[in-house]
Amino acid sequence: MTPIHEDEHLLVLEKPSGLLSVPGRGPDKQDCLSKRVQDRYPDALIVHRLDQDTSGLLLMARGIEAQRRLSKLFETRQVKKRYVAVVAGQPEQTQAAELPDEDGWRTIDGPILLDWERRPLHIIHPDGKASRSRWRALQSSHSDNFSASLIELEPVTGRTHQLRVHMQSMGHPMLGDSLYAPPDIKALSPRLLLHAQELAFVHPFTEQALAFKAPVQWSALSPFIAGQHPLP
Known part of the structure:
Protein backbone atom coordinates (compact mmCIF):
# COMPACT_ATOMS: atom_id res chain seq x y z
CA MET A 1 0.00 0.00 0.00
CA THR A 2 1.56 3.28 -1.13
CA PRO A 3 1.25 6.28 1.24
CA ILE A 4 0.09 9.63 -0.08
CA HIS A 5 2.68 11.16 2.26
CA GLU A 6 5.69 9.71 4.02
CA ASP A 7 8.61 11.02 6.04
CA GLU A 8 10.88 9.58 8.72
CA HIS A 9 8.23 10.05 11.42
CA LEU A 10 4.81 9.35 9.90
CA LEU A 11 2.74 8.01 7.02
CA VAL A 12 -0.58 9.23 5.62
CA LEU A 13 -2.60 6.60 3.78
CA GLU A 14 -5.97 6.26 2.09
CA LYS A 15 -7.86 3.21 3.31
CA PRO A 16 -10.42 1.64 0.97
CA SER A 17 -13.86 0.67 2.21
CA GLY A 18 -14.02 -2.98 3.25
CA LEU A 19 -10.46 -3.21 4.60
CA LEU A 20 -9.87 -3.50 8.34
CA SER A 21 -7.55 -0.95 9.95
CA VAL A 22 -6.02 -3.59 12.27
CA PRO A 23 -6.29 -7.39 12.44
CA GLY A 24 -9.58 -8.81 13.64
CA ARG A 25 -10.36 -12.08 15.38
CA GLY A 26 -9.88 -15.21 13.34
CA PRO A 27 -7.60 -16.21 10.46
CA ASP A 28 -9.96 -14.70 7.89
CA LYS A 29 -9.53 -11.22 9.39
CA GLN A 30 -5.75 -10.88 9.39
CA ASP A 31 -5.53 -8.90 6.15
CA CYS A 32 -5.70 -5.23 7.13
CA LEU A 33 -4.21 -1.85 6.40
CA SER A 34 -1.69 -1.96 9.25
CA LYS A 35 -0.29 -5.34 8.13
CA ARG A 36 -0.03 -4.24 4.50
CA VAL A 37 1.80 -1.09 5.54
CA GLN A 38 4.09 -2.90 7.99
CA ASP A 39 5.15 -5.31 5.25
CA ARG A 40 6.77 -2.28 3.57
CA TYR A 41 7.45 -0.10 6.62
CA PRO A 42 8.30 -2.40 9.57
CA ASP A 43 8.40 0.53 12.01
CA ALA A 44 4.83 1.67 11.21
CA LEU A 45 2.46 1.81 14.18
CA ILE A 46 -1.27 2.53 14.46
CA VAL A 47 -2.33 5.88 15.92
CA HIS A 48 -6.07 5.86 15.16
CA ARG A 49 -8.51 3.71 13.19
CA LEU A 50 -11.31 3.90 10.67
CA ASP A 51 -14.24 1.48 10.69
CA GLN A 52 -13.85 -1.37 8.21
CA ASP A 53 -16.61 0.00 5.97
CA THR A 54 -15.35 3.61 6.12
CA SER A 55 -12.83 4.78 3.54
CA GLY A 56 -10.40 7.66 3.64
CA LEU A 57 -7.36 9.19 5.26
CA LEU A 58 -5.55 7.40 8.06
CA LEU A 59 -2.34 8.36 9.87
CA MET A 60 0.36 5.93 11.06
CA ALA A 61 3.45 6.67 13.13
CA ARG A 62 6.96 5.46 12.43
CA GLY A 63 8.44 4.33 15.73
CA ILE A 64 7.36 4.49 19.36
CA GLU A 65 8.23 8.15 19.94
CA ALA A 66 6.30 9.24 16.85
CA GLN A 67 3.34 7.13 17.99
CA ARG A 68 3.46 8.77 21.42
CA ARG A 69 3.54 12.30 20.00
CA LEU A 70 0.85 11.70 17.38
CA SER A 71 -1.40 9.96 19.91
CA LYS A 72 -1.08 13.02 22.11
CA LEU A 73 -2.30 15.21 19.24
CA PHE A 74 -5.42 13.06 18.93
CA GLU A 75 -5.98 12.98 22.70
CA THR A 76 -5.80 16.77 22.91
CA ARG A 77 -8.01 17.24 19.82
CA GLN A 78 -5.30 18.91 17.78
CA VAL A 79 -6.01 16.80 14.69
CA LEU A 199 -6.85 15.42 7.78
CA ALA A 200 -4.85 18.34 9.19
CA PHE A 201 -2.36 18.66 12.05
CA VAL A 202 0.97 20.18 13.03
CA HIS A 203 3.88 17.80 12.50
CA PRO A 204 4.99 16.77 16.01
CA PHE A 205 8.70 16.88 15.11
CA THR A 206 9.10 19.63 12.49
CA GLU A 207 6.14 21.80 13.64
CA GLN A 208 5.11 22.15 9.99
CA ALA A 209 1.38 22.55 9.39
CA LEU A 210 0.20 19.61 7.28
CA ALA A 211 -3.15 19.22 5.52
CA PHE A 212 -4.27 16.36 3.30
CA LYS A 213 -7.38 15.85 1.16
CA ALA A 214 -8.81 12.77 -0.53
CA PRO A 215 -12.13 13.92 -2.04
CA VAL A 216 -14.81 11.62 -3.44
CA GLN A 217 -17.41 12.33 -6.11
CA TRP A 218 -20.60 11.58 -4.23
CA SER A 219 -24.03 13.11 -4.62
CA ALA A 220 -27.39 13.32 -2.87
CA LEU A 221 -28.86 12.16 -6.18
CA SER A 222 -29.15 8.50 -7.16
CA PRO A 223 -26.92 6.54 -7.86
CA PHE A 224 -25.03 8.61 -5.23
CA ILE A 225 -21.52 7.37 -6.14
CA ALA A 226 -19.74 8.90 -9.15
CA GLY A 227 -16.37 7.37 -8.30
CA GLN A 228 -15.61 4.47 -5.98
CA HIS A 229 -12.53 3.28 -4.11
CA PRO A 230 -12.38 -0.46 -4.92
CA LEU A 231 -10.73 -2.81 -2.47
CA PRO A 232 -7.33 -3.78 -3.96
Whole structure:
Protein backbone atom coordinates (compact mmCIF):
# COMPACT_ATOMS: atom_id res chain seq x y z
CA MET A 1 0.00 0.00 0.00
CA THR A 2 1.56 3.28 -1.13
CA PRO A 3 1.25 6.28 1.24
CA ILE A 4 0.09 9.63 -0.08
CA HIS A 5 2.68 11.16 2.26
CA GLU A 6 5.69 9.71 4.02
CA ASP A 7 8.61 11.02 6.04
CA GLU A 8 10.88 9.58 8.72
CA HIS A 9 8.23 10.05 11.42
CA LEU A 10 4.81 9.35 9.90
CA LEU A 11 2.74 8.01 7.02
CA VAL A 12 -0.58 9.23 5.62
CA LEU A 13 -2.60 6.60 3.78
CA GLU A 14 -5.97 6.26 2.09
CA LYS A 15 -7.86 3.21 3.31
CA PRO A 16 -10.42 1.64 0.97
CA SER A 17 -13.86 0.67 2.21
CA GLY A 18 -14.02 -2.98 3.25
CA LEU A 19 -10.46 -3.21 4.60
CA LEU A 20 -9.87 -3.50 8.34
CA SER A 21 -7.55 -0.95 9.95
CA VAL A 22 -6.02 -3.59 12.27
CA PRO A 23 -6.29 -7.39 12.44
CA GLY A 24 -9.58 -8.81 13.64
CA ARG A 25 -10.36 -12.08 15.38
CA GLY A 26 -9.88 -15.21 13.34
CA PRO A 27 -7.60 -16.21 10.46
CA ASP A 28 -9.96 -14.70 7.89
CA LYS A 29 -9.53 -11.22 9.39
CA GLN A 30 -5.75 -10.88 9.39
CA ASP A 31 -5.53 -8.90 6.15
CA CYS A 32 -5.70 -5.23 7.13
CA LEU A 33 -4.21 -1.85 6.40
CA SER A 34 -1.69 -1.96 9.25
CA LYS A 35 -0.29 -5.34 8.13
CA ARG A 36 -0.03 -4.24 4.50
CA VAL A 37 1.80 -1.09 5.54
CA GLN A 38 4.09 -2.90 7.99
CA ASP A 39 5.15 -5.31 5.25
CA ARG A 40 6.77 -2.28 3.57
CA TYR A 41 7.45 -0.10 6.62
CA PRO A 42 8.30 -2.40 9.57
CA ASP A 43 8.40 0.53 12.01
CA ALA A 44 4.83 1.67 11.21
CA LEU A 45 2.46 1.81 14.18
CA ILE A 46 -1.27 2.53 14.46
CA VAL A 47 -2.33 5.88 15.92
CA HIS A 48 -6.07 5.86 15.16
CA ARG A 49 -8.51 3.71 13.19
CA LEU A 50 -11.31 3.90 10.67
CA ASP A 51 -14.24 1.48 10.69
CA GLN A 52 -13.85 -1.37 8.21
CA ASP A 53 -16.61 0.00 5.97
CA THR A 54 -15.35 3.61 6.12
CA SER A 55 -12.83 4.78 3.54
CA GLY A 56 -10.40 7.66 3.64
CA LEU A 57 -7.36 9.19 5.26
CA LEU A 58 -5.55 7.40 8.06
CA LEU A 59 -2.34 8.36 9.87
CA MET A 60 0.36 5.93 11.06
CA ALA A 61 3.45 6.67 13.13
CA ARG A 62 6.96 5.46 12.43
CA GLY A 63 8.44 4.33 15.73
CA ILE A 64 7.36 4.49 19.36
CA GLU A 65 8.23 8.15 19.94
CA ALA A 66 6.30 9.24 16.85
CA GLN A 67 3.34 7.13 17.99
CA ARG A 68 3.46 8.77 21.42
CA ARG A 69 3.54 12.30 20.00
CA LEU A 70 0.85 11.70 17.38
CA SER A 71 -1.40 9.96 19.91
CA LYS A 72 -1.08 13.02 22.11
CA LEU A 73 -2.30 15.21 19.24
CA PHE A 74 -5.42 13.06 18.93
CA GLU A 75 -5.98 12.98 22.70
CA THR A 76 -5.80 16.77 22.91
CA ARG A 77 -8.01 17.24 19.82
CA GLN A 78 -5.30 18.91 17.78
CA VAL A 79 -6.01 16.80 14.69
CA LYS A 80 -8.69 18.16 12.36
CA LYS A 81 -10.73 15.42 10.69
CA ARG A 82 -13.47 16.03 8.18
CA TYR A 83 -15.73 13.41 6.63
CA VAL A 84 -18.32 13.35 3.87
CA ALA A 85 -21.41 11.12 3.92
CA VAL A 86 -24.71 10.56 2.17
CA VAL A 87 -27.62 10.17 4.58
CA ALA A 88 -31.30 9.46 4.21
CA GLY A 89 -33.68 12.38 4.60
CA GLN A 90 -33.19 16.07 5.30
CA PRO A 91 -31.27 16.66 8.55
CA GLU A 92 -31.52 20.42 8.04
CA GLN A 93 -35.26 20.09 8.63
CA THR A 94 -34.76 17.83 11.65
CA GLN A 95 -32.44 20.35 13.31
CA ALA A 96 -34.17 23.45 11.95
CA ALA A 97 -34.64 24.78 15.49
CA GLU A 98 -30.87 24.94 15.98
CA LEU A 99 -29.45 27.83 14.02
CA PRO A 100 -26.22 27.00 12.16
CA ASP A 101 -23.06 29.03 12.67
CA GLU A 102 -21.84 31.44 9.99
CA ASP A 103 -20.27 28.55 8.06
CA GLY A 104 -23.41 26.40 8.16
CA TRP A 105 -22.32 23.97 10.90
CA ARG A 106 -24.71 22.47 13.43
CA THR A 107 -23.86 20.33 16.47
CA ILE A 108 -25.04 16.93 17.68
CA ASP A 109 -24.48 16.05 21.35
CA GLY A 110 -25.32 12.51 22.42
CA PRO A 111 -23.53 10.20 24.89
CA ILE A 112 -22.56 6.95 23.20
CA LEU A 113 -22.63 3.53 24.88
CA LEU A 114 -21.85 0.05 23.60
CA ASP A 115 -25.08 -1.96 23.31
CA TRP A 116 -23.63 -5.01 25.02
CA GLU A 117 -26.43 -7.38 24.01
CA ARG A 118 -26.15 -6.36 20.35
CA ARG A 119 -22.43 -5.55 20.11
CA PRO A 120 -20.74 -4.16 18.07
CA LEU A 121 -23.73 -1.77 17.89
CA HIS A 122 -23.55 1.46 19.89
CA ILE A 123 -26.46 3.56 21.10
CA ILE A 124 -27.23 6.99 22.52
CA HIS A 125 -27.63 6.47 26.27
CA PRO A 126 -27.33 8.66 29.39
CA ASP A 127 -24.68 6.30 30.76
CA GLY A 128 -22.53 6.61 27.63
CA LYS A 129 -19.42 8.67 27.04
CA ALA A 130 -19.97 12.33 26.18
CA SER A 131 -19.83 12.67 22.38
CA ARG A 132 -20.08 15.62 20.03
CA SER A 133 -20.17 15.89 16.23
CA ARG A 134 -20.56 18.84 13.85
CA TRP A 135 -22.21 18.61 10.47
CA ARG A 136 -23.40 20.77 7.60
CA ALA A 137 -25.39 20.06 4.45
CA LEU A 138 -23.73 20.27 1.05
CA GLN A 139 -26.57 19.06 -1.21
CA SER A 140 -30.09 17.71 -0.84
CA SER A 141 -32.49 15.86 -3.11
CA HIS A 142 -36.15 15.09 -2.69
CA SER A 143 -38.68 13.04 -4.62
CA ASP A 144 -42.06 11.52 -3.88
CA ASN A 145 -40.41 8.26 -2.82
CA PHE A 146 -37.10 9.22 -1.22
CA SER A 147 -34.92 12.10 -0.09
CA ALA A 148 -31.20 12.19 0.71
CA SER A 149 -28.52 14.66 1.74
CA LEU A 150 -24.80 14.93 1.09
CA ILE A 151 -23.21 16.26 4.27
CA GLU A 152 -19.84 17.10 5.78
CA LEU A 153 -19.07 15.93 9.32
CA GLU A 154 -16.45 16.78 11.94
CA PRO A 155 -16.11 14.52 15.00
CA VAL A 156 -15.20 16.67 18.00
CA THR A 157 -14.81 13.56 20.15
CA GLY A 158 -13.65 10.20 18.82
CA ARG A 159 -16.05 7.46 19.93
CA THR A 160 -16.54 4.17 18.11
CA HIS A 161 -19.09 4.54 15.27
CA GLN A 162 -19.71 8.10 16.48
CA LEU A 163 -20.76 9.74 13.21
CA ARG A 164 -22.92 6.79 12.20
CA VAL A 165 -24.64 6.64 15.60
CA HIS A 166 -25.23 10.39 15.79
CA MET A 167 -26.81 10.63 12.35
CA GLN A 168 -28.89 7.49 12.92
CA SER A 169 -30.08 8.90 16.26
CA MET A 170 -31.43 11.95 14.40
CA GLY A 171 -33.33 9.67 12.02
CA HIS A 172 -30.86 10.02 9.14
CA PRO A 173 -28.85 6.79 8.75
CA MET A 174 -26.06 6.64 6.20
CA LEU A 175 -26.71 4.88 2.92
CA GLY A 176 -25.12 1.43 2.70
CA ASP A 177 -24.68 1.16 6.49
CA SER A 178 -24.97 -2.52 7.41
CA LEU A 179 -25.14 -1.79 11.16
CA TYR A 180 -27.34 1.27 11.62
CA ALA A 181 -29.48 1.62 8.50
CA PRO A 182 -32.74 -0.28 7.86
CA PRO A 183 -32.57 -2.76 4.97
CA ASP A 184 -34.06 -0.41 2.37
CA ILE A 185 -31.51 2.34 3.15
CA LYS A 186 -28.61 -0.10 3.31
CA ALA A 187 -29.58 -1.47 -0.11
CA LEU A 188 -29.22 1.92 -1.79
CA SER A 189 -25.42 1.66 -1.90
CA PRO A 190 -22.98 -1.26 -2.30
CA ARG A 191 -20.83 0.29 0.47
CA LEU A 192 -21.17 2.58 3.48
CA LEU A 193 -21.21 6.14 2.19
CA LEU A 194 -18.84 7.58 4.77
CA HIS A 195 -15.38 8.82 3.79
CA ALA A 196 -12.62 10.57 5.75
CA GLN A 197 -11.64 13.18 3.20
CA GLU A 198 -9.57 15.73 5.14
CA LEU A 199 -6.85 15.42 7.78
CA ALA A 200 -4.85 18.34 9.19
CA PHE A 201 -2.36 18.66 12.05
CA VAL A 202 0.97 20.18 13.03
CA HIS A 203 3.88 17.80 12.50
CA PRO A 204 4.99 16.77 16.01
CA PHE A 205 8.70 16.88 15.11
CA THR A 206 9.10 19.63 12.49
CA GLU A 207 6.14 21.80 13.64
CA GLN A 208 5.11 22.15 9.99
CA ALA A 209 1.38 22.55 9.39
CA LEU A 210 0.20 19.61 7.28
CA ALA A 211 -3.15 19.22 5.52
CA PHE A 212 -4.27 16.36 3.30
CA LYS A 213 -7.38 15.85 1.16
CA ALA A 214 -8.81 12.77 -0.53
CA PRO A 215 -12.13 13.92 -2.04
CA VAL A 216 -14.81 11.62 -3.44
CA GLN A 217 -17.41 12.33 -6.11
CA TRP A 218 -20.60 11.58 -4.23
CA SER A 219 -24.03 13.11 -4.62
CA ALA A 220 -27.39 13.32 -2.87
CA LEU A 221 -28.86 12.16 -6.18
CA SER A 222 -29.15 8.50 -7.16
CA PRO A 223 -26.92 6.54 -7.86
CA PHE A 224 -25.03 8.61 -5.23
CA ILE A 225 -21.52 7.37 -6.14
CA ALA A 226 -19.74 8.90 -9.15
CA GLY A 227 -16.37 7.37 -8.30
CA GLN A 228 -15.61 4.47 -5.98
CA HIS A 229 -12.53 3.28 -4.11
CA PRO A 230 -12.38 -0.46 -4.92
CA LEU A 231 -10.73 -2.81 -2.47
CA PRO A 232 -7.33 -3.78 -3.96
